[in-house]
Amino acid sequence: MRPAAFDYRAPATLGEALALLAAHPGAKLLAGGQSLVPVLNLRLAAPPLLVDLRRIPELARSVLEHDGALTLGAMTRHRVFERDARVRAAQPLAAAAVPHIAHVAIRNRGTIGGSLCHADPAAEWPAVTLACDAAMTIAGSAGTRTVDAADFFTGLFETAVGTGEILTAVRFPAWPARRRHGFAEVARRHGDFALVGVAAAVDLDERGAVALARIAVFGAADAPVLAQEAAQALVGRRGEGAAREAGRLARARIAPRSDHHASAEYRSELVEVLVRRALGQALGVAPAKAA
Amino acid sequence: MKRIVEVTINGERHELALEPYRSLLDVLRNDVGLTGTKKGCDVGDCGACTVLLDGKPVNSCLVLGVEVGGSEILTIEGLQRGPERLHPLQDAFMRHGAAQCGFCTPGFLMMASALLDENPAPTEEEIRFGIAGNICRCTGYTKIVAAIQAAARDKAEGKA
Known part of the structure; x- marks a missing residue:
């Protein structure tokens, strides 16, 4: 089993990634690849170009604010979250959900942003963002915008991320004491x-x-x-x-x-x-x- | 168009010219000649193709060869500690009869070695959780779990 041929680019900046999407209609973003690569291997999709996001530092960056609000870069891998006691303590619902995502090998590669954008109806992260009232940051050629989780998941494998846009981060509000x-x-x-x-x-x-x-x-x-x-x-x-x-x-x-x-x-x-x-x-x- | 990828595999530097659509699994088996890593499902369900990418277990069928530039990869061929020295897990698998047809064994060994690196004294439940992504279709998991427990004990007692 082998995917149809595609070209591959791994830009170092978000701007370059957006420019590649604009210049190549039909290009797909590659995050962790744990849903996309099976789709390619099964030839359910045959994009002409994959734009790999792994070299863009800001997408892997997470910030835990003093009040406990947590911003996770879209390229945060499930297992990085799972192994970080501080972020687990800051977001206990996500901490309870993540061990249910596939298996260790998948969680080592798969990303939070990839899971949110793939929007499998049975996936854990989308439900967690909804229950936590998280907000997604989406970058496009015209700048960035923020979309609440309640408005993000628009249908079967469909999200508010438009053509030519990139989900950059998800922000969980501080977890209240009660x-x-x-x-x-x-x-x-x-x-x-x-x-x-x-x-x-x-x-x-x-x-x-x-x-x-x-x-x-x-x-x-x-x-x-x-x-x-x-x-x-x-x-x-x-x-x-x-x-x-x-x-x-x-x-x-x-x-x-x-x-x-x-x-x-x-x-x-x-x-x-x-x-x-x-x-x-x-x-x-x-x-x-x-x- | 082929891309040049520099990668360290089992301690040895390789410079590979790869079409972007080829999986790490395919590259390991067909370009590097390391056929110990097995091709099972090609969609991340079976774990037979597990290798360590920068120390972490991954399904090599779901990683593109072009994604691993600059990384270190360990395959089953690199697990043993010398020509005559097995890894404690390999030794324990043999003693416990934890392989039947053997097709899933390299994947189990790579996953188990990462598990023991992370958690040197796992409980049975932690072992079962850790190897949940590896499928054995011959028999069952009892001997595999026992072998991993034995290897952990051997390591703790300094026997291996």
């Missing part, structure tokens, strides 16, 4: 793409009741979705009953499709159970290992 999280997914084997997964961030008030919740469900639609009604229903509540009701509400609102991995009915069941489990972790009513 925020709790839960992460749960079901895959056939650990490291396989999730059949369904849930990433939840829950902010508690000073009495320990829910003030605000963001529940991102992935693998159940063309793109990760926020279970808004379920999140609304949690406000002011605590305990297992609240988690159960949120699970039911999420199930009622999300209509998964069947494919050769799982039936729509099974995925619906998973939406309910995994929302309940993730919220159970966040609300401290279920052991974290239950996922």
